[in-house]
Amino acid sequence: xxxxxxxVQVAIIDPIITLLALAAFVVFIWxxxxxxxxxxxxxxxxxxxxxxxxxxxxxxxxxxxxxxVGIISATVNGV
Numbered sequence: 903x904x905x906x907x908x909x910v911q912v913a914i915i916d917p918i919i920t921l922l923a924l925a926a927f928v929v930f931i932w933x934x935x936x937x938x939x940x941x942x943x944x945x946x947x948x949x950x951x952x953x954x955x956x957x958x959x960x961x962x963x964x965x966x967x968x969x970x971v972g973i974i975s976a977t978v979n980g981v
Contacts, residue, residue, distance in 0.1 A: 933951065936953060
């Protein structure tokens with residue numbers, strides 16, 4: 903059972919979490935670009951701020967999920 907859980911984690915969960923973290927980082931960077939690029943337009947700055955905030959929220963959730971998976975894995979494997 904432990905071997906199956908480790909294979910699922912390595913083959914499925916880790917790549918999904920990495921892909922989602924990358925997507926959240928891209929949203930964050932896009933927000934920074936919008937914020938800086940729209941320095942003269944308050945609407946564009948506001949849109950950039952929203953992307954920055956959502957990107958950060960996504961990163962926190964993703965890294966929290968990674969921590970939870972690590973805790974569950976350590977508990978199941980008895981490390």
